[in-house]
Amino acid sequence: MTLKEQVVQKVGGLSEENLRFLLEVIDRFMQPDVMKGEPAVMTSRIGIAKEQDLYDDEYDFDEINPEIAKMFGVTE
Numbered sequence: 001m002t003l004k005e006q007v008v009q010k011v012g013g014l015s016e017e018n019l020r021f022l023l024e025v026i027d028r029f030m031q032p033d034v035m036k037g038e039p040a041v042m043t044s045r046i047g048i049a050k051e052q053d054l055y056d057d058e059y060d061f062d063e064i065n066p067e068i069a070k071m072f073g074v075t076e
Contacts, residue, residue, distance in 0.1 A: 001009075014022065 011019070011022065
């Protein structure tokens with residue numbers, strides 16, 4: 001039995017809810033091999049992020065690393 005046939009067999013026994021979840025995961029995280037060479041498409045921002053810069057280009061994300069480490073109990 002081929003791998004594709006094994007996957008189809010497994011999926012055939014799933015509930016409707018599990019099938020919806022699986023489809024969402026596939027749509028979100030997987031793409032066919034033919035698409036892998038194409039450039040990524042940027043999605044539009046919606047809601048409060050619409051047409052907004054979410055952070056300043058000069059912002060240093062690493063400046064809060066010590067605070068994050070402290071929150072998680074990591075000693076420096």
